[in-house]
Amino acid sequence: MFDFLTDASQLADVLGTALRLSIPLIFAAMGGLLCERSGVFNIALEGQILFGAFGAAVGAYYFGTPYMGLLIAIAFGALSGVLLAVLGVTLRVNQIVVGIAIILFAAGFTSFMSRLLFPGGGNSLKLNGFENIDIPVLSDIPVLGPVLFSQNGLVYGALFAVIAVHFVLFRTRVGMSIRAVGESPAAADAAGIHVFGLRYACVIVGSSMAALGGAYLVLTQVLLFSDNMSAGKGFIALAAIVLGRWQPRIAFMACLLFGFFDAVQLRLQFDQPEIPFQVFAALPYLVAILALVGLMGQANPPASVGRPYDREMR
Amino acid sequence: MTAAPDRLALEGIVKQFGTFRANDDVNLRIAKGSIHAILGENGAGKSTLMNVIYGLYEQDAGRIISNGQEVRITDPREAMALGIGMVHQHFKQVNTMSVVENVVLGLPGKQILDLDDDRRRVRELAAELGSEIDPDQPMWTLPIGTQQRVEILKMLYRDADLLILDEPTSVLTPTEIRAFFDLLEKLRESGRTILLITHKLDEVMDLADRVTVMRLGRVEAELEIAETNPRELARVMVGRDVVFDVEHTAPKVGDPVLEIEGISAVDNRGIGALDGLSLTVRGGEILGLVGIDGNGQGELAETIAGLRDISKGRISICGQDARGFDPAQRKSALGMGYVPEDRQKVGLDLDSDIAFNMVLRSFRAPPFSRAGWINFRKIRSHAEDLAGRYDVRMQNVSQRVRDLSGGNQQKIILAREIEDDPRLLVVAQPTKGLDVGAIEFVQRTLLAQRDRGTGVLYISSELEELLLVADRLAVIFKGRIVGEMPASEATSEKLGLLMTGKELTT
Numbered sequence: 001m002f003d004f005l006t007d008a009s010q011l012a013d014v015l016g017t018a019l020r021l022s023i024p025l026i027f028a029a030m031g032g033l034l035c036e037r038s039g040v041f042n043i044a045l046e047g048q049i050l051f052g053a054f055g056a057a058v059g060a061y062y063f064g065t066p067y068m069g070l071l072i073a074i075a076f077g078a079l080s081g082v083l084l085a086v087l088g089v090t091l092r093v094n095q096i097v098v099g100i101a102i103i104l105f106a107a108g109f110t111s112f113m114s115r116l117l118f119p120g121g122g123n124s125l126k127l128n129g130f131e132n133i134d135i136p137v138l139s140d141i142p143v144l145g146p147v148l149f150s151q152n153g154l155v156y157g158a159l160f161a162v163i164a165v166h167f168v169l170f171r172t173r174v175g176m177s178i179r180a181v182g183e184s185p186a187a188a189d190a191a192g193i194h195v196f197g198l199r200y201a202c203v204i205v206g207s208s209m210a211a212l213g214g215a216y217l218v219l220t221q222v223l224l225f226s227d228n229m230s231a232g233k234g235f236i237a238l239a240a241i242v243l244g245r246w247q248p249r250i251a252f253m254a255c256l257l258f259g260f261f262d263a264v265q266l267r268l269q270f271d272q273p274e275i276p277f278q279v280f281a282a283l284p285y286l287v288a289i290l291a292l293v294g295l296m297g298q299a300n301p302p303a304s305v306g307r308p309y310d311r312e313m314r
Numbered sequence: 315m316t317a318a319p320d321r322l323a324l325e326g327i328v329k330q331f332g333t334f335r336a337n338d339d340v341n342l343r344i345a346k347g348s349i350h351a352i353l354g355e356n357g358a359g360k361s362t363l364m365n366v367i368y369g370l371y372e373q374d375a376g377r378i379i380s381n382g383q384e385v386r387i388t389d390p391r392e393a394m395a396l397g398i399g400m401v402h403q404h405f406k407q408v409n410t411m412s413v414v415e416n417v418v419l420g421l422p423g424k425q426i427l428d429l430d431d432d433r434r435r436v437r438e439l440a441a442e443l444g445s446e447i448d449p450d451q452p453m454w455t456l457p458i459g460t461q462q463r464v465e466i467l468k469m470l471y472r473d474a475d476l477l478i479l480d481e482p483t484s485v486l487t488p489t490e491i492r493a494f495f496d497l498l499e500k501l502r503e504s505g506r507t508i509l510l511i512t513h514k515l516d517e518v519m520d521l522a523d524r525v526t527v528m529r530l531g532r533v534e535a536e537l538e539i540a541e542t543n544p545r546e547l548a549r550v551m552v553g554r555d556v557v558f559d560v561e562h563t564a565p566k567v568g569d570p571v572l573e574i575e576g577i578s579a580v581d582n583r584g585i586g587a588l589d590g591l592s593l594t595v596r597g598g599e600i601l602g603l604v605g606i607d608g609n610g611q612g613e614l615a616e617t618i619a620g621l622r623d624i625s626k627g628r629i630s631i632c633g634q635d636a637r638g639f640d641p642a643q644r645k646s647a648l649g650m651g652y653v654p655e656d657r658q659k660v661g662l663d664l665d666s667d668i669a670f671n672m673v674l675r676s677f678r679a680p681p682f683s684r685a686g687w688i689n690f691r692k693i694r695s696h697a698e699d700l701a702g703r704y705d706v707r708m709q710n711v712s713q714r715v716r717d718l719s720g721g722n723q724q725k726i727i728l729a730r731e732i733e734d735d736p737r738l739l740v741v742a743q744p745t746k747g748l749d750v751g752a753i754e755f756v757q758r759t760l761l762a763q764r765d766r767g768t769g770v771l772y773i774s775s776e777l778e779e780l781l782l783v784a785d786r787l788a789v790i791f792k793g794r795i796v797g798e799m800p801a802s803e804a805t806s807e808k809l810g811l812l813m814t815g816k817e818l819t820t
Contacts (some may be wrong), residue, residue: 171426184409188419193418
């Protein structure tokens with residue numbers, strides 16, 4: 001059943017699939033991590049992936065180029081971030097409730113609009129997507145070459161996002177302020193840091209990153225838009241953040257882990273047609289649950305995550 | 315003495331929360347290079363006033379004059395730019411970050427972090443203040459006294475020359491307080507101005523040059539320390555004469571209500587905190603537990619309350635082995651009342667109302683609930699009755715406990731724990747952060763319980779308080795009882811020796 005793991009070409013195939021499936025998770029996890037580090041719960045990742053996918057389809061369809069798709073995806077993500085920030089930071093609405101509202105709104109809005117904007121619905125689109133970029137020499141390495149060095153720009157973008165989030169959070173002054181705001185907004189405020197400004201910035205940037213995950217699905221994978229195509233990836237990304245203990249590098253590895261199990265289950269579906277595919281489809285989620293159980297009691301979220309800040313609160 | 319120019323002056327400051335006037339026409343002048351104390355009970359409006367100066371609150375009326383210039387401070391950043399730094403009672407620091415990160419937090423500088431220079435300057439500044447601080451240590455691993463030094467250091471790092479210290483000694487042990495006073499005097503010598511907010515009379519008398527006494531949001535008096543005395547200050551602060559002594563009759567000692575035999579337990583970090591400790595409290599006596607903070611007092615209280623497991627030994631409450639009884643049962647079945655040290659986190663649910671907090675430990679049983687239905691009317695009337703008898707100052711019992719002063723919060727806990735006539739009462743630091751009036755109330759309540767026949771274990775780091783109230787004293791050191799004596803034979807010298815682990819020579 002697992003002999004594909006020992007065959008070089010099949011293994012390369014599974015690993016390649018794993019990386020492809022990880023990319024939306026990585027974008028969403030990095031975006032969500034940035035929000036949570038600043039003290040804002042962003043459980044809307046699922047909806048933001050969907051917004052990003054829809055925005056990408058709109059841009060690529062109307063302008064004929066994936067670059068416009070990317071741009072509009074980011075715009076949709078940023079707008080959902082503004083919504084989350086206004087409600088969850090300024091107006092101090094419960095951030096979980098706001099997140100759920102954004103998820104539901106994204107599902108309804110994108111399904112409806114795709115029927116309105118795309119002839120025959122999003123499913124029959126054939127969009128212009130991004131091509132793979134072969135990095136010379138490196139892409140010729142057996143097994144790893146095609147997996148790592150023959151990918152499209154968004155894959156490299158996701159890897160860059162991990163490095164960027166890590167660098168900003170732990171190597172820059174603004175990153176130190178972000179972490180302080182997430183841990184203790186009162187302390188940050190007293191130290192003269194703009195708590196609200198930083199939270200807005202993190203939420204908007206983070207939400208845009210999550211939307212890139214959706215853009216990736218549309219512009220490099222399926223080249224069309226279908227209803228609810230985020231398919232739970234936003235929630236898996238939330239699990240990856242927890243599993244990664246709010247550290248970008250570990251969260252990145254958690255995304256790869258979930259992507260790998262997703263690839264394995266696809267392979268098993270394909271190889272074992274006699275077993276109902278739902279059994280395998282549950283695998284990544286099962287892994288997520290087991291991984292979180294294994295982590296029991298060790299998770300240390302930013303101390304003030306999900307708690308709106310109110311200076312005059314006594 | 316020639317009058318130094320004013321470092322800061324306030325004229326007619328008013329700050330209102332809803333209909334409540336926290337500051338009402340407050341005037342204040344602070345001379346440069348002096349230690350100026352603001353004295354007042356909890357809820358007198360001291361902290362509100364400081365938050366106005368520091369830009370955390372904006373005043374509804376009045377002027378602030380800094381170094382002769384009228385200023386508007388709407389933000390801590392602006393206060394800092396004026397050289398005003400504040401150390402809050404509850405430190406404003408990020409526990410997961412290191413000392414140096416906390417110090418430079420919010421300061422402008424190169425985007426790419428390079429804290430080597432800052433590390434060096436933190437070390438230098440710490441040495442200047444007469445202490446050694448490792449800039450890379452995470453904040454939460456430092457003792458409270460050191461954390462406070464970091465807070466002060468943080469202000470000096472920002473070139474503050476007016477330091478506002480809000481109840482700075484409320485978190486310190488007696489030894490730390492001494493060192494802290496030296497530090498303040500050092501700061502004054504270096505030409506800085508200190509505004510000390512406190513409700514402790516002895517601190518004001520020891521340290522300050524001038525004192526402003528506040529009561530109910532207004533300035534009651536502004537006095538030169540050399541021209542006043544503690545009794546006068548207390549009278550102005552409370553608005554009536556305060557009795558410093560409590561009436562203390564001989565105890566009528568009964569059967570043991572708490573027997574502890576050789577218990578051991580670990581603290582939150584898994585390090586041994588109690589090491590074969592034995593102790594007996596009898597009905598009708600107050601046993602004072604003396605010790606320097608961090609010698610196992612907190613853990614002892616928690617093991618008795620059933621909040622911490624013991625690895626060895628045995629605890630009996632009213633003759634029954636307490637093992638297998640959870641904290642709720644220890645109250646209901648064994649007759650133990652417990653006033654925890656951290657009243658805000660452990661003792662109360664701050665965001666619930668007074669009525670609910672009064673039945674926090676009993677609402678699941680009759681008469682407050684039957685067959686799963688809560689009788690809210692009963693809970694309300696019960697709370698109103700208790701609030702009246704324990705003198706809880708409030709608007710009504712539906713008020714959030716968070717909005718009450720520390721003294722009133724403590725009264726709620728006392729009322730709740732005492733009301734069903736416990737046979738054993740464990741109280742940990744019951745007067746911490748309270749003002750004289752409230753302290754008096756707490757002590758009288760505990761004495762009344764004793765006279766009723768309750769055995770009281772009174773854990774405190776305030777030596778004088780224990781000498782005043784307790785019948786017998788036990789000294790804890792490194793998780794063991796190292797000495798016991800009747801209060802009549804105890805002196806601070808004897809206790810001081812035992813507290814630091816030395817033997818009594820006689």
